[in-house]
Amino acid sequence: MHRGKGMKFVGDSRVTAEKKANLPKDYSEYPGRTEAFWPNFLLKEWLVGSVFLIGFLILTAAHPSPLEQQADPTNAGYIPLPDWYFLFLYQFLKYQYAGGEFIVLGAIVMPGLAFGALLLAPFLDRGPERRPTKRPIAVGLMLLGVFATFWLTYESVQHADYAHRAEKYGVNVEAVESEIDKSGPGWEVYEANCMSCHGEALQGQGNYPSLMDTEKSADEIKDIAQNGIGQMPAGIFNGSDEELQQLADFIKNAGSGGGGEGGSSEGESSEEGSSEDGESASGH
Amino acid sequence: MLQKLYDWVDERVDITPLWRDIADHEVPEHVNPAHHFSAFVYCFGGLTFFVTVIQILSGMFLTMYYVPDIENAWKSVYYLQREVAYGQIVRGMHHWGASLVIVMLFLHTLRVFFQGAYKKPRELNWVIGVLLFFVMLGLGFTGYLLPWDNKAYFATQVGLEIAAATPVIGDGIRTLLAGDPSIVGAQTLTRFFAIHVFFLPAALFGLMAFHFILIRKQGISGPL
Numbered sequence: 001m002h003r004g005k006g007m008k009f010v011g012d013s014r015v016t017a018e019k020k021a022n023l024p025k026d027y028s029e030y031p032g033r034t035e036a037f038w039p040n041f042l043l044k045e046w047l048v049g050s051v052f053l054i055g056f057l058i059l060t061a062a063h064p065s066p067l068e069q070q071a072d073p074t075n076a077g078y079i080p081l082p083d084w085y086f087l088f089l090y091q092f093l094k095y096q097y098a099g100g101e102f103i104v105l106g107a108i109v110m111p112g113l114a115f116g117a118l119l120l121a122p123f124l125d126r127g128p129e130r131r132p133t134k135r136p137i138a139v140g141l142m143l144l145g146v147f148a149t150f151w152l153t154y155e156s157v158q159h160a161d162y163a164h165r166a167e168k169y170g171v172n173v174e175a176v177e178s179e180i181d182k183s184g185p186g187w188e189v190y191e192a193n194c195m196s197c198h199g200e201a202l203q204g205q206g207n208y209p210s211l212m213d214t215e216k217s218a219d220e221i222k223d224i225a226q227n228g229i230g231q232m233p234a235g236i237f238n239g240s241d242e243e244l245q246q247l248a249d250f251i252k253n254a255g256s257g258g259g260g261e262g263g264s265s266e267g268e269s270s271e272e273g274s275s276e277d278g279e280s281a282s283g284h
Numbered sequence: 285m286l287q288k289l290y291d292w293v294d295e296r297v298d299i300t301p302l303w304r305d306i307a308d309h310e311v312p313e314h315v316n317p318a319h320h321f322s323a324f325v326y327c328f329g330g331l332t333f334f335v336t337v338i339q340i341l342s343g344m345f346l347t348m349y350y351v352p353d354i355e356n357a358w359k360s361v362y363y364l365q366r367e368v369a370y371g372q373i374v375r376g377m378h379h380w381g382a383s384l385v386i387v388m389l390f391l392h393t394l395r396v397f398f399q400g401a402y403k404k405p406r407e408l409n410w411v412i413g414v415l416l417f418f419v420m421l422g423l424g425f426t427g428y429l430l431p432w433d434n435k436a437y438f439a440t441q442v443g444l445e446i447a448a449a450t451p452v453i454g455d456g457i458r459t460l461l462a463g464d465p466s467i468v469g470a471q472t473l474t475r476f477f478a479i480h481v482f483f484l485p486a487a488l489f490g491l492m493a494f495h496f497i498l499i500r501k502q503g504i505s506g507p508l
Contacts, residue, residue, distance in 0.1 A: 130400030
């Protein structure tokens with residue numbers, strides 16, 4: 001840059017007032033068949049980018065991004081699994097001398113050495129040769145690292161049943177979006193006694209089953225609420241007999257199209273009958 | 285008209301040299317897939333940048349709906365996914381882009397490594413590139429928690445336990461990331477949100493700027 005005496009500037013800025021011709025660099029400086037970046041090469045890059053974007057959008061449209069049930073810290077049965085690009089580390093920590101009491105070795109020392117070596121590769125592989133065949137140690141170590149990463153990822157994927165996970169942990173959209181009658185007294189009883197486990201939409205979560213479209217009768221529901229079933233302990237329900245009846249009606253009607261049927265505790269037997277009709281009709 | 289406008293700005297700001305630094309250069313034959321198809325390996329870096337731009341744009345739109353609080357985070361994502369026009373596409377782009385950017389970074393790193401392109405005088409740019417890789421992995425890790433579903437919650441818990449295994453400063457790192465020595469909860473979500481949306485992108489932009497300035501300064505490495 002030209003400096004010193006005789007320079008003229010625009011106002012009091014550092015922008016020079018003298019106009020220089022805007023000449024492009026001489027192409028003969030570059031060997032081979034060079035191409036101007038702007039606009040020739042950029043146009044080709046644009047095309048490659050467009051093809052790439054189309055493929056990417058097809059992937060996006062064909063596979064909607066997954067969303068599991070809302071996080072529930074009390075869900076003891078959940079088996080965690082990280083995103084695929086962390087699986088190699090996750091799998092590595094399962095081995096005897098990398099996890100457990102050797103966790104510092106497996107989680108810090110070994111990955112630290114591997115990624116530290118990657119970070120400092122130019123200072124470890126200092127020779128002037130660039131061809132892979134002329135620097136066997138660096139290339140060999142990198143191939144080993146890549147192979148180990150692939151193999152650990154493969155091992156981890158082998159043990160994970162993604163279809164099963166999607167089925168067990170995925171969101172039951174119908175349950176979440178079904179209309180539940182929240183105006184009646186049954187909802188309040190449900191909210192107080194059952195919602196913390198079976199969910200706001202009766203959808204269940206983890207080991208807690210969904211209560212939507214239950215095939216149990218009102219009496220069976222009453223019995224389960226008081227005495228438990230399977231892993232569900234007895235004595236969860238806390239309230240009067242009238243509330244128990246309201247609860248049983250509420251759960252009986254949920255998901256069978258009966259949610260909006262007034263929801264009052266009056267005319268119980270007729271509601272039960274109608275909801276059973278609804279179920280048998282929707283069953284076909 | 286446009287020329288006049290350009291001249292008016294150029295007289296005051298002298299933008300022509302800036303423009304020439306950015307765009308006015310020659311693309312050598314050995315990196316041009318039009319001449320040698322095998323040169324497609326040189327596309328990986330550019331495609332990484334392309335996916336990064338997709339991530340930035342889709343992420344900006346996601347924050348229009350996302351609520352970083354444990355009551356509403358999952359619900360806002362669910363709403364975005366089910367109710368918002370194109371919400372599923374935008375979230376899908378961000379979700380799959382996160383995987384794709386790792387794939388592209390991996391390929392780009394392997395290309396540079398096996399060609400020995402990190403050798404003198406390009407050592408610094410390699411170090412910056414590996415730091416970019418770490419920042420990307422950090423973005424992947426912090427972004428994983430934000431939907432606040434079971435997968436996010438329990439994977440984050442495992443990740444934090446691994447971080448806590450660091451000798452001496454482990455518990456400090458865990459508290460810094462999670463907001464509490466033992467609980468993964470409301471504080472963790474807001475912290476991960478802040479890290480994912482402000483801290484790491486700031487680091488990413490700074491490192492990317494360095495990365496690109498050095499490429500323009502040193503030029504692309506020659507043919508093998």
